[in-house]
Amino acid sequence: MTRPAETRAAVLVDYEKPLEVRSLPVPPPEPKAAIVKVEATTMCGTDVHIWRGEYAAAGLSKLPLVPGHEIVGRIAELGSERTVDALNRPLAEGDLVAWSYAWCGSCYWCTLAKQPTACENARMYGWGPADKAPYITGGFAEYAYIMPPCSIVKVPEGLDPAVAASATCAFRTIIHGYEKIGRIETHETVVVQGSGPVGLYALAFAIQSGARQTIMIGAPEARLDIARRWGADVVLDVQNGDPATRREQVLELTDGRGADLVVECSGANAAFVEGMDLVRRGGRYLIIGASEPRPVEIRPTYFNLRQLTVAGTMSGDVSHYYRALTFLRDHQDRFSFGDLLGSRYSLDQVGEALDGMESMREIKPVIIP
Ligand SMILES: [Zn+2]
Ligand SMILES: [Zn+2]
Known part of the structure; x- marks a missing residue:
């Protein structure tokens, strides 16, 4: 060449x-x-x-x-x-x-x-x-x-080179995020907010990591369909229903506790606010997608009284590129x-x-x- x-x-x-x-x-x-x-x-x-x-x-x-x-x-x-x-x-x-x-x-x-x-x-x-x-x-x-x-x-x-290309932003970012927030245990429930490429990759990684239960919250229907095909246990359409109803559903699915891990891949401030209420006490919240510049109101006591671990990441280093590409090939x-x-x-x-x-x-x- x-x-x-x-x-x-x-x-x-x-x-x-x-x-x-x-x-x-x-x-x-x-x-x-x-x-x-x-x-x-x-x-x-x-x-x-x-x-x-x-x-x-x-x-x-x-x-x-x-x-x-x-x-x-x-x-x-x-x-x-x-x-x-x-x-x-x-x-x-x-x-x-x-x-x-x-x-x-x-x-x-x-x-x-x-x-x-x-x-x-x-x-x-x-x-x-x-x-x-x-x-x-x-x-x-x-x-x-x-x-x-x-x-x-x-x-x-x-x-496929096009699939490989998609790993170099969306998926390597998710691998970086999971590395920071800590491993997924086999008894855990993971909620993924957002069914775009980042959210769907986050879902695949959680399933492959052995999460006991995965819940995808997103839209539109075609993307939720992919989530179902890939093995999401529960799929909630944000276009049907409100945050309070979804919270009830998540609590019901987790014996009233909330999710062990919530992964925000939506980008919307509304998802961030909703996600805070989906994490169980002592649980973890990983923020990957947030992209709105406008502020939201946060009560600091939410973190200490509920003993939350919150992490945010962006991008990824070369190890995350390698792991993302290998995951895609293997699975x-x-x-x-x-x-x-x-x-x-x-x-x-x-x-x-x-x-x-x-x-x-x-x-x-x-x-x-
Ligand atoms: Zn990108
Ligand atoms: Zn430097």
Whole structure:
């Protein structure tokens, strides 16, 4: 595979405007960098938020930008010092790989705290800018640049590249969250709030971890159907019924105690408030999805008097990428992960894909550049 001088990319030039397919330079890789030919990029809800400009004021997204951060690609060219993946396995041209974000490796969070996902110098994919080297850091392009600090992991054989791509945001975040909140015991009831990709992956992980009972709270029906097929014991539709009724149902299913673990994957403040009332005394609440900037009222006594453990995580380090990919490969017969994927779109159709995601017509559109 040879590296072309230029690549086609879907570029966001102005927020909330159609993306423009443009030609961008493909720079030669620095010694520890690599160039990949993108095999598949799945769309994340965050791509829609970026498109709307919701992170522009905070300076997080920088125009022009190539969106897309759930990417797998085949190595087209390796930098002279990039010879192995994160597991020390040799890398060669043509290998299908995923890669972590670029964390600096030298700040307090990267070193002392061992929490690279909180790195103060993080560089993420799909946030721009595309007018400065290395230009092609987003997945809505034929080629992408893996920056030197990123860890690379090979995608296991026998996994659909689009399914693998979906692991690189949604699922690795869930693995990170479960690691932080502690293992699921076989007598426990797990409630998952939100039936989008993150929630459905959270459900699959809880089931595979041996949870005694899983309860999915979400919508719309097509997503709840996937939850049922994957083995959720109880499915509650948020479009039918109110929080008080759902709380009654959860209490009934747990001998009046509430869930041992509630996992918030919904994004809505209302779900957070509801979830607090679904956790049993002494239980755990994992917050993954919350994305509304507006505050909600919290009574501090809720935490100490009810002895709750509350944790929040975002993103994941390379170990979570590896574990997510391995889980998908090992358990794809039990869970039809492909059900999460939507239609396949070319670079010229990225606008349609964004529309499908925004209107919830699609769970996870796939961009095949
Ligand atoms: Zn994402
Ligand atoms: Zn750092």
